[in-house]
Each structure stands twice: as C-alpha cells, then as structure tokens.
Amino acid sequence: MRVAAISIFPEMFRAITDYGVSGRAVSEGHLVLDCINPRTFTHDRHRTVDDRPYGGGPGMVMKAEPLEAAIDEAVERVGGEAKVICLSPQGRVLDQAMVESLAEEPGLVLLSGRYEGIDERVLESWVDEEISIGDYVLSGGELAAMVLVDAVVRQIPGVLGHSQSAVEDSFADGLLDCPHYTRPEAHRGSRVPEVLLGGDHERIRRWRLKQSLQRTLIRRPELLQERELTAEEQRLLAEIENERPD
Numbered sequence: 001m002r003v004a005a006i007s008i009f010p011e012m013f014r015a016i017t018d019y020g021v022s023g024r025a026v027s028e029g030h031l032v033l034d035c036i037n038p039r040t041f042t043h044d045r046h047r048t049v050d051d052r053p054y055g056g057g058p059g060m061v062m063k064a065e066p067l068e069a070a071i072d073e074a075v076e077r078v079g080g081e082a083k084v085i086c087l088s089p090q091g092r093v094l095d096q097a098m099v100e101s102l103a104e105e106p107g108l109v110l111l112s113g114r115y116e117g118i119d120e121r122v123l124e125s126w127v128d129e130e131i132s133i134g135d136y137v138l139s140g141g142e143l144a145a146m147v148l149v150d151a152v153v154r155q156i157p158g159v160l161g162h163s164q165s166a167v168e169d170s171f172a173d174g175l176l177d178c179p180h181y182t183r184p185e186a187h188r189g190s191r192v193p194e195v196l197l198g199g200d201h202e203r204i205r206r207w208r209l210k211q212s213l214q215r216t217l218i219r220r221p222e223l224l225q226e227r228e229l230t231a232e233e234q235r236l237l238a239e240i241e242n243e244r245p246d
C-alpha cells in the first residue's frame with residue numbers, strides 16, 4: 001500500500017516507519033510511506049504555511065495554496081488513484097470496519113492539520129473524507145494519521161505473522177480482549193488462572209472467549225448491541241448473566 005502523509009512535522013512519522021509492525025511493513029515493502037511538507041511549496045522568504053483567520057479570533061489557519069500543492073504532489077506519489085483523507089475532529093470517528101475498508105484502497109493521502117485548522121476551501125475541493133480518532137483536543141492531526149496507518153497496515157496480507165493475525169481474527173471482530181498472563185505463575189501473591197496452565201486448548205479457547213464476552217458486557221455493552229452472536233457466545237453470555245452477583 002502507498003501512503004503519502006502531508007504535515008509540517010514530517011519527522012514525526014518516524015514513529016511508525018522505524019518501529020514495530022509498521023516499521024517491518026515498510027522495510028519489507030508492504031507499506032510505502034512518503035512524507036510531504038507543505039512548506040516545500042511556499043515561495044516567500046519566511047516559507048509561510050499559516051496566516052491570520054478572516055473574521056478574527058485566536059490562532060492561525062493553514063493556508064490553502066501550500067496544502068493544495070502538497071496534495072497534488074502526494075496524489076502523484078501515491079500513483080493517481082488516491083483517497084484524500086483529512087484527519088480532523090469534524091470527521092467520522094475511526095472504527096475497525098473503516099480500517100478494513102481503508103485497507104482495500106490502493107493509495108491514501110493523509111492530511112494532518114496544525115494551528116486552528118486548515119482553510120475550508122481545501123476541504124471543499126480536495127478532501128474526499130474527514131476522519132477523527134476521537135472526541136478530545138489534540139495539537140495536530142499527525143498522531144491521528146499514524147494511528148490510522150498503524151491500524152490499516154495490520155490488515156495488509158503478509159504484514160502480521162500467522163499467530164498475530166489469529167489473535168486479530170478472534171477478537172478484532174467487535175469484542176474486547178481477554179486477560180493475558182506470562183511467567184512467573186505467581187506474582188506478588190497473585191496466581192495465573194489454573195485453566196491457562198493446563199494444556200486443554202479447547203477449554204482455554206472457551207475460557208478466553210467467555211472472558212472477552214464478560215469484559216465487553218461490563219465495560220462496553222454497546223459493542224454487543226451491534227454484533228451477531230454465535231450460539232456458543234449466546235450460551236456463554238447466559239452463563240455470565242447467571243453468575244453475575246445480584
């Protein structure tokens with residue numbers, strides 16, 4: 001997958017190109033990430049990318065011209081058929097279904113704002129979709145762009161080893177994760193659940209699924225509303241309901 005990230009802080013993207021799963025995806029060629037700085041497309045002495053807002057008010061607004069030139073370059077780098085996404089608090093909040101859909105795109109251009117935001121004419125004419133990673137105030141869109149790339153790159157075949165993708169398959173479909181444990185068996189007097197110490201893999205699978213269902217029911221019940229439950233999951237939920245203290 002080819003991605004072009006537009007940002008006045010391109011070095012930030014080293015966080016995903018140089019580490020972990022996304023870093024390996026880059027080194028193995030599953031992901032090509034170009035970072036494009038709108039400042040490259042300024043022509044004044046101060047390389048201005050922002051200016052004061054019409055209508056007054058605090059802060060600055062990112063100028064349309066440098067951003068549009070950067071988007072043009074980005075679309076070319078990505079190879080023409082690119083979906084142009086602006087990471088923005090006004091966007092649709094990212095979820096796993098959107099991640100899986102974005103992973104099907106041949107190329108993505110990700111625009112990250114700074115200051116108070118970007119000139120609206122860029123959104124109107126050049127941006128296909130605005131996406132948010134959540135309802136809180138950030139200093140810029142770069143971390144959001146990196147969250148999106150990290151989530152999307154895990155969907156690319158060959159990026160995750162079999163074991164990791166098995167984890168993805170079992171729980172990425174809308175449940176919270178089960179508890180995880182590793183050595184030692186007893187840590188500060190707290191022991192690992194006996195079921196995990198035996199070798200009964202079917203019993204372990206069922207225990208983990210029940211734990212995920214229980215956590216989802218307690219912490220994020222709304223996730224269960226949206227999700228088809230298998231017969232087994234319905235049985236386990238009934239067990240959980242019966243075991244719940246009144």
Ligand SMILES: Cc1cccc(C(=O)NCC2(NC(=O)c3cccc4nocc34)CCCC2)c1
Nearest residue numbers: 087088089113114117132133137138139140144
């Ligand atoms: C709830 C709320 C209301 C009004 C402004 C802001 C806010 O944070 N404004 C600042 C900016 N925020 C983001 O870009 C941003 C923020 C949050 C999630 C995101 N997902 O993608 C990009 C995101 C926008 C221009 C520069 C950074 C937040």
